[in-house]
Amino acid sequence: MRSTLTRLGIAGATAALALAAAVVPAAANNDWDGGGPRDNWGQGGGHHHHDNPRLYKGVVTANGGLVLRSAPNRGSAVIRVAPQGEVVTIFCKTSGQPIQGNPLWYLLTDGTWAWGAARYIDNIGPAPRWC
Secondary structure (H helix, E strand, O other), X not given: OOOHHHHHHHHHHHHHHHHHHHHHHHHHHHHHOOXXXXXXXXXXXXXXXXXXXXXXXXXXXXXXXXXXXXXXXXXXXXXXXXXXXXXXXXXXXXXXXEEOOEEEEEEEOOOOOEEEEHHHEEEEOOOOOEO
């Protein structure tokens, strides 16, 4: 039987994770949907994803496609599979579970927020910024 403190700790941790999941994509979405640099009058830059300098591009190189996940590790939930050759939009990079020696994972913004192992994504242009 769990103590009251244990139940409260679990409930608090669950609430914190739910809040983080709700806030992070929403906050990041400002960069995605046009919260670009402000001009001298405080107006938004109106950048869209295709010309937003804060987003990066890459191409999937994995034979048979790349499994995109809910977190930067192989044990997290599968969001979708990106086919080999697909050009993806990258928001940022972070360290995660190493895949064939490469610990980098990219947060992709193509319709859903999902993580892809950088080992199987070749950058088009500059390397993504850190998350």
